[in-house]
Amino acid sequence: MDKSAVEADTHALYRDHHGWLLGWLRRKLDGADVASDLAQDTFVRVLRRGHARRMPALREPRAYLTRIAQGLLVDHWRRSDLEQAWLQTLAALPEQHAPSPETRQIVLEALVRIDAALDTLKPAARSAFLMAQIDGLSCPQIAARLGVSLATAERYLAAGLRRCYALRFHE
Amino acid sequence: MNEPAGGAPTPRIVDEAIAWAVRVLYAAPDAQTRGAFERWLAADPRHGLAWRRVRGMADEFRGLPAGLAHDTLRTREALRQRRRKVAGGLGAALAAAGLSGWLACEYAPWQRLVADASTATGERRTLRLDDGSLVTLNTDSAISSRLSAQERRIDLLRGEIFVETGPDAGAPGRRPFVVATPQGRLQALGTRFVVRLDNGRTRVAVREGAVALQPDGGPTSVAGAGQEWSMDGAASRPAAPAGFEPAGWLDGVIVARKMPLADFLAELDRYRHGFLAADPRVAAQPVSGVYQLGDIDATLRFLARAQGLSLRYRTRYWITVAPGTA
Numbered sequence: 001m002d003k004s005a006v007e008a009d010t011h012a013l014y015r016d017h018h019g020w021l022l023g024w025l026r027r028k029l030d031g032a033d034v035a036s037d038l039a040q041d042t043f044v045r046v047l048r049r050g051h052a053r054r055m056p057a058l059r060e061p062r063a064y065l066t067r068i069a070q071g072l073l074v075d076h077w078r079r080s081d082l083e084q085a086w087l088q089t090l091a092a093l094p095e096q097h098a099p100s101p102e103t104r105q106i107v108l109e110a111l112v113r114i115d116a117a118l119d120t121l122k123p124a125a126r127s128a129f130l131m132a133q134i135d136g137l138s139c140p141q142i143a144a145r146l147g148v149s150l151a152t153a154e155r156y157l158a159a160g161l162r163r164c165y166a167l168r169f170h171e
Numbered sequence: 172m173n174e175p176a177g178g179a180p181t182p183r184i185v186d187e188a189i190a191w192a193v194r195v196l197y198a199a200p201d202a203q204t205r206g207a208f209e210r211w212l213a214a215d216p217r218h219g220l221a222w223r224r225v226r227g228m229a230d231e232f233r234g235l236p237a238g239l240a241h242d243t244l245r246t247r248e249a250l251r252q253r254r255r256k257v258a259g260g261l262g263a264a265l266a267a268a269g270l271s272g273w274l275a276c277e278y279a280p281w282q283r284l285v286a287d288a289s290t291a292t293g294e295r296r297t298l299r300l301d302d303g304s305l306v307t308l309n310t311d312s313a314i315s316s317r318l319s320a321q322e323r324r325i326d327l328l329r330g331e332i333f334v335e336t337g338p339d340a341g342a343p344g345r346r347p348f349v350v351a352t353p354q355g356r357l358q359a360l361g362t363r364f365v366v367r368l369d370n371g372r373t374r375v376a377v378r379e380g381a382v383a384l385q386p387d388g389g390p391t392s393v394a395g396a397g398q399e400w401s402m403d404g405a406a407s408r409p410a411a412p413a414g415f416e417p418a419g420w421l422d423g424v425i426v427a428r429k430m431p432l433a434d435f436l437a438e439l440d441r442y443r444h445g446f447l448a449a450d451p452r453v454a455a456q457p458v459s460g461v462y463q464l465g466d467i468d469a470t471l472r473f474l475a476r477a478q479g480l481s482l483r484y485r486t487r488y489w490i491t492v493a494p495g496t497a
Binding site: 134139158 | 179189190192193194198199224225228229231232233235236237239240241242243244245246247249250291292293294299346380444465468
């Protein structure tokens with residue numbers, strides 16, 4: 001399917017279902033401004049997916065749109081929880097130790113990525129991943145701490161990195 | 172995203188890059204490993220792209236302030252828990268109480284960033300200072316040290332340390348050895364002792380020799396071998412026994428003597444990421460014995476079996492110790 005055909009299909013999808021999707025998102029979320037952002041993002045994904053492979057069958061366009069939107073909603077909630085947790089943590093710091101706004105943003109982004117990767121890992125791999133990424137422990141230290149072989153600790157850490165890579169580079 | 176000619180790395184190349192990262196970035200590789208890695212990197216331009224991506228992720232995570240990152244992930248867990256409870260119509264008060272408790276006690280993680288030496292949760296580390304003194308940091312602790320012409324000084328910023336003062340051989344006269352805490356100064360009088368920051372107080376347990384306690388706003392006292400003292404900003408006095416051997420952690424254990432379960436768990440909690448709580452029905456139950464600090468989850472299982480208790484996992488970080496399932 002060529003590029004212009006994908007764009008034409010997406011455009012038709014947008015024209016027929018954008019209002020409905022927005023309503024669906026508004027019911028899920030309390031804030032209307034976030035809902036319209038997520039609706040927009042949903043169509044951007046549709047467009048990108050269409051370019052990457054064939055446009056999926058559009059027999060059930062609303063089911064297709066809600067599946068994509070649902071994924072974005074989960075990401076949104078995850079992020080806003082983490083953001084709130086980060087702000088609360090910062091609020092508890094003495095003022096002179098508060099990091100700069102730029103650092104705050106960088107740390108938040110990294111935490112969002114780590115948190116997303118943690119979700120799919122087994123408990124032992126999660127511990128290993130946190131020890132490596134947050135506490136800065138080496139693989140041998142992690143193996144000793146968890147009482148597992150070095151090869152196992154390496155496997156845990158690799159699983160976490162692979163998950164991070166997938167989340168980051170294969171949309 | 173700019174892709175060089177040759178396109179995106181294949182899944183196999185990504186796996187290889189990750190395997191190299193584990194051996195090169197998260198360990199101390201020997202010359203042979205480094206050589207093999209360099210050859211792999213040069214073998215294919217797609218290796219380079221995969222490697223830059225993986226290393227970029229690792230670099231990003233490395234710069235994270237550890238204390239803040241843990242606190243945030245913990246708080247987030249509590250938020251999620253609270254939302255589930257609200258949604259399920261259960262009491263949110265418990266989660267909210269736990270949350271404010273964390274914020275109140277986990278107050279200074281940023282200290283780790285300004286410290287000369289620090290340990291992560293569960294870690295223990297011994298440092299040799301230039302004067303020959305040994306300082307061992309317990310879990311989640313931070314110090315900075317200053318050796319000047321007038322004195323040898325350690326600032327205890329967070330957590331707990333064990334000090335064995337050295338002979339100070341390099342200096343012309345013997346310089347005093349001082350540990351500074353937010354409440355005052357401790358001057359070693361030829362000695363081995365444990366210092367711990369604990370809820371706005373400094374606790375000192377002297378193993379050998381003696382320590383002079385100088386609160387910022389009060390008179391100096393001397394703690395002798397075998398004694399435990401507590402110091403706030405205004406005064407120092409002998410402390411009520413803590414219910415456990417203060418230097419046990421040096422051997423990787425807690426030696427408890429009729430310690431209330433709630434206190435025992437609060438102590439274990441220092442060595443583990445997450446939140447440990449006692450069900451009110453068993454909070455006062457006395458705990459005695461020797462418990463390993465190396466694997467807290469295993470220690471908890473052992474405790475539950477020995478004391479007829481049960482473990483309730485609320486989240487991956489949050490465990491409540493409750494009466495046994497009778």
